[in-house]
Amino acid sequence: MDAPEEAGRGAGEHHTTAERTSEREVMVTRTFEAPARLVFEAWTRPELLKRWWAPQSIGMTFLSCEADVRTGGTYRFVFGHPAFEQPAAFFGRYLEVTPPARLVWTNDEGGEGGAVTTVTFEERGGVTRVVMRDVYASKEALDEAIASESTADMTESFEQLDELLVTLNVGAGG
């Protein structure tokens, strides 16, 4: 993170970073060697979104992907996984859609206290830095999300890491 605007220029420099930036915010960043409008397009056209939101390594598959990507529009993603008894649905509303710079949506599947996700697309010289922020209602809401989706048991942490990836709010941020 020493020089964010340089990140992504060299091959293999596309690190995804994640950090808790405040009591109630988690930030994820990544750069893409493409103009913002293309990254934005891949994020807002359901048929494109469907191709990357549930990558193979996560083990989940889309059962349906509906997204009316405009301010006030809603989305609903339904996933299946061999370990799930029931398909998992993630849904919410787009609070802001500003091509090709900014997307804001709610995450309503968990009821009240769900995070609001803001994604910004900052283009500089044909390289786009994507910054995604999940802002929770309170410190307690984020702490609770961490506690409920983590395993406190050290000895099981490694085995459960893969599972965690699956059960972790895969819909968070969408």
Next chain:
Amino acid sequence: MVHYETARLDASFAALSDATRRGVLEQLGRAEASISDLAETFHMTLTGMKKHVGVLERAGLVATRKVGRVRTCGLGPGRLTQETQWLEAYRRLWAARFDALDTVVEELKHKERGDGRT
């Protein structure tokens, strides 16, 4: 800071890939112990246990100090907190998604370049 953190986590998860080492951490979470205590608990040779403790120590998961002739082990400063684990899992999820997104974006780029020529 972030890159350092990533490297440290890689070391941590590598250290945790071994059942004995996970057991050692669990044990040390309850109470400090000497290497020979640990060797006995896990039915290992002293040399074998020293190696495991060394891996855990380099990952920052275990800290050792020598008191007289006895080396005592405890949990280290870099032990994985619940929050760190959660963040790392979240990061990996998004890294996987973003790699897939990168493929889609590259395709769009090529398609756009191809338009007008083909």
